[in-house]
Amino acid sequence: MNILGQQTAYHIGELSEVSSARRAGNALSLKLGFDEIQSGRLALLITEAGTNIGKHAKRGQIFMRSLSRNGLNGIEIIAVDSGPGMFNPTKSFEDGYSTTETYGVGLGAIKRLAHEVDIYSESGKGTVLLMVIWNTEAQVIPGQWQIGSMCIPIANERVCGDSWIAVDCQRMLTVLVADGLGHGPDAAHASLLAVSVLEQAPANLPSETLQKSHQLMKGSRGAAVAVARVDLDTAELRYTGVGNISGCIYNHKSRQHLLSHNGIVGSHMSRTKEFTHAWCEDSMLVMHSDGVGTKWDINNYAGLESCHPSVIAAVLHRDHTRVRDDSTIVVIKRAQIACQ
Ligand SMILES: [Mn+2]
Numbered sequence: 001m002n003i004l005g006q007q008t009a010y011h012i013g014e015l016s017e018v019s020s021a022r023r024a025g026n027a028l029s030l031k032l033g034f035d036e037i038q039s040g041r042l043a044l045l046i047t048e049a050g051t052n053i054g055k056h057a058k059r060g061q062i063f064m065r066s067l068s069r070n071g072l073n074g075i076e077i078i079a080v081d082s083g084p085g086m087f088n089p090t091k092s093f094e095d096g097y098s099t100t101e102t103y104g105v106g107l108g109a110i111k112r113l114a115h116e117v118d119i120y121s122e123s124g125k126g127t128v129l130l131m132v133i134w135n136t137e138a139q140v141i142p143g144q145w146q147i148g149s150m151c152i153p154i155a156n157e158r159v160c161g162d163s164w165i166a167v168d169c170q171r172m173l174t175v176l177v178a179d180g181l182g183h184g185p186d187a188a189h190a191s192l193l194a195v196s197v198l199e200q201a202p203a204n205l206p207s208e209t210l211q212k213s214h215q216l217m218k219g220s221r222g223a224a225v226a227v228a229r230v231d232l233d234t235a236e237l238r239y240t241g242v243g244n245i246s247g248c249i250y251n252h253k254s255r256q257h258l259l260s261h262n263g264i265v266g267s268h269m270s271r272t273k274e275f276t277h278a279w280c281e282d283s284m285l286v287m288h289s290d291g292v293g294t295k296w297d298i299n300n301y302a303g304l305e306s307c308h309p310s311v312i313a314a315v316l317h318r319d320h321t322r323v324r325d326d327s328t329i330v331v332i333k334r335a336q337i338a339c340q
Contacts (some may be wrong), residue, residue, distance in 0.1 A: 002147055002166065004076070005066035009152060012079075013059040018050030021062045025075065032066055032073040034135045041113045042075060045131050048106045048113075049079035057083020057126065063150065063314070067132065074115075074134040078150075078314045082126035118308040120315055122301070128314045145173055146335050148309030150317040151328040154183050154291070161187025162289045162328035165195045169202040171232040176209065177245050177330055179289040181221040181264065187326070190220040190266060198227070205229070206240045207272040210265065214242075217266025225265045226287060228258070230279050230332070237279045242269050246294055249277055250284040253299065258287075284309075284333040286316075291327030293320040309333055 010021040025046045029039040046062065053060035060081030067074035111117050116132035145168060153160040161180040166173060178194040180187030194213040201209070206227035213225055224243025231238070239247060241260030249256045256277060263269040284305065296316050298305050304312055309331035321327045 002145060002168065003068040004147060004149060004166075005068075007063050007065045007149075007151055010062045010064065011059070012050050012053045012062055012081075015051075015054060018047060018054065021050055021064070022046045025064060025077070028064065028066060028075055032075065032135060034073070034075075038133060038135055042077075042133050045077060045110060045113050045133065048110050049077060049129055049131065052106055052127075052129075053079060053081050053083070057081035060126075063152075067134075072134050072136060074132055076310060077131045077133075078310060079129040079131075080126070080314050080318050082318065085123045085126050086121040116308070118311045120301070120304055120307050120311045126318065128311050128318065130308055130310045130314070144335050146309045146333055147330070148311065148313040148332075149328065149330040150313045152317070152321075152326070154324065154326050157183050157326070159185055159188045160326045160328070161191060162291065162326045163188065163191035163195045164287075164328055164330050165198055166330065166332065167198055167202040172203070172229055173332065174198060174202060174206070174209070174227065174229040175285065175287060175330055175332055176225065176227045177287045177289060177328055178213075178265075179224040179243070179245060179291075179326070179328070181223060183326055186221050187223075190217055190223045191225075193217045193220060194223060194225045194265065205274065206238050207274050210240055210242060210269075210272045214265050214269050220266050222264040222266035224260075224289070226258070226260055228285055228287060230283075230285065232279075235279050237277045237283070237285065238274045239277065240272050240274045242272065244290045245287060246290070246292075247285070247287045249279070250286070250298065250305065251278065251280055252282070253305070255298075281334060282336070284312075284331065286312075286329065286331050288316075288329035289325070289327060291322055291325035292317060292329050293322055296320045306336075 063078040114131040121127040178191035180190035226241030226245035247258030
């Protein structure tokens with residue numbers, strides 16, 4: 001069972017902002033029961049990532065949230081900037097290799113301190129650095145689900161009107177993304193009703209989840225909702241959606257759009273036909289609310305498709321968010337078994 005907590009964004013520019021992010025990380029690690037060693041490592045990771053942003057990109061953001069996987073608690077940190085990027089990020093992970101002063105040393109330290117690290121950096125476009133630290137030593141089990149997301153409220157709102165959830169149940173994973181009409185707490189209330197339907201009945205078909213959401217959301221603002229269920233036994237993805245949630249599957253670099261019906265869940269909804277698509281071991285599912293533009297193409301980002309879904313979500317979110325809406329993007333794939 002994977003649970004990803006609510007994300008908090010920290011603007012990074014001044015050194016004092018790095019300290020605030022570090023303090024927030026410390027508070028979160030105490031809440032999750034991290035011991036002193038893991039808390040100390042977390043503080044160093046946030047300091048390194050924040051200092052790198054300040055030094056090389058001048059400004060950026062750190063997104064932080066709690067993770068829970070099979071009873072383990074963790075913290076995910078995603079450092080995002082649109083700065084100059086790195087010439088050779090893989091090589092920069094080696095201690096002492098640096099294109100500018102101490103960046104290389106910093107990344108070498110990050111790789112040793114974090115349990116999971118991934119980076120996507122493109123010259124002139126910026127860097128996204130993912131770091132995960134668990135309250136105990138953890139290993140990525142090959143074949144397990146990897147889930148990445150960004151879910152960020154519109155400027156000046158504290159709560160996001162979009163909600164999402166991914167629930168695994170035996171050999172199936174179901175993902176739901178909901179965009180409550182408007183913004184703020186009432187929009188969040190509507191979208192969270194859809195989330196609660198899937199939480200309570202994770203084995204239901206996507207169409208059943210949508211129908212139940214429609215019943216439960218009557219009298220609320222209503223929402224656009226889409227549900228995808230991947231079944232590893234039948235190698236199929238079933239999808240149904242109502243309203244403006246975008247969905248697509250990548251299979252061997254080709255992109256297939258997932259269709260939604262017109263309507264508003266909770267208000268007017270006529271059909272909930274499910275569409276079925278093939279799901280391969282290397283397939284990737286991307287779903288997003290209309291706060292993320294549709295004109296992105298992962299093939300414009302060399303090598304991004306092999307990154308961790310959290311990195312993919314953060315890169316697409318950084319470059320394609322519409323500023324005047326809540327924005328949510330969820331990326332799902334299976335951890336690939338390493339060749340060697
Ligand atoms: Mn929206």
